[in-house]
């Protein structure tokens with residue numbers, strides 16, 4: 228689904244990612260961990276194709292195609308989707324209208340998914356205008372449920388969300404990446420940034436990666452990596468360098 232080869236990315240003239248290699252197969256969901264400022268969001272935004280993230284060398288392949296120079300909107304059309312860590316407020320654009328444009332006017336999907344995410348009463352509000360932290364996350368998941376990307380990237384989906392809504396968001400994300408299907412029937416893939424690992428209670432991630440100072444320092448079982456970080460800190464995880 229996604230293959231990244233020796234990716235170097237600079238932001239504002241400063242190199243933030245120093246040679247990332249990552250391979251996510253069809254049907255796999257990976258989690259990305261690492262200290263604040265290590266480059267996790269930069270990696271997701273570079274994969275999605277945001278401007279301001281200059282790929283100075285390396286390649287991004289998506290579904291077998293080199294998308295390194297493809298604009299963001301074409302990557303989205305080709306099957307990539309992303310949940311923002313801090314999405315912008317879009318004054319003058321109603322959430323319902325955005326969902327309608329994304330779904331091609333599929334009223335029944337909008338009705339079904341907005342009820343599922345407890346967002347039906349938000350459809351006539353401007354996108355994210357005055358939404359609480361948890362409501363913003365539910366709105367982001369709702370937009371992804373409508374978009375149904377083949378590969379979804381989620382930037383800290385559980386941060387600022389209460390326990391009941393973590394369950395709602397967690398189960399919905401699990402369905403987005405087809406974790407409710409038998410492994411041989413799974414096609415969709417995901418990459419999820421998490422600090423707490425709560426999301427792992429709702430979907431069994433296939434692999435974890437620890438990013439530090441713009442380099443992936445460790446690959447492995449996500450729960451094992453989290454345990455080392457929780458018990459011994461990031462430095463021990465880096466020192467171990469499995």
Ligand SMILES: Nc1ncnc2c1ncn2[C@@H]1O[C@H](COP(=O)(O)OP(=O)(O)OP(=O)(O)O)[C@@H](O)[C@H]1O
Nearest residue numbers: 238239243261262263264265266267268269270279
């Ligand atoms: N537009 C920018 N201008 C200057 N520096 C930037 C910009 N965007 C990112 N950076 C820097 O790049 C580094 C990586 O940031 P990034 O947001 O990717 O980290 P992160 O691992 O997602 O952190 P967190 O866990 O705190 O969300 C940080 O030092 C950040 O200040």
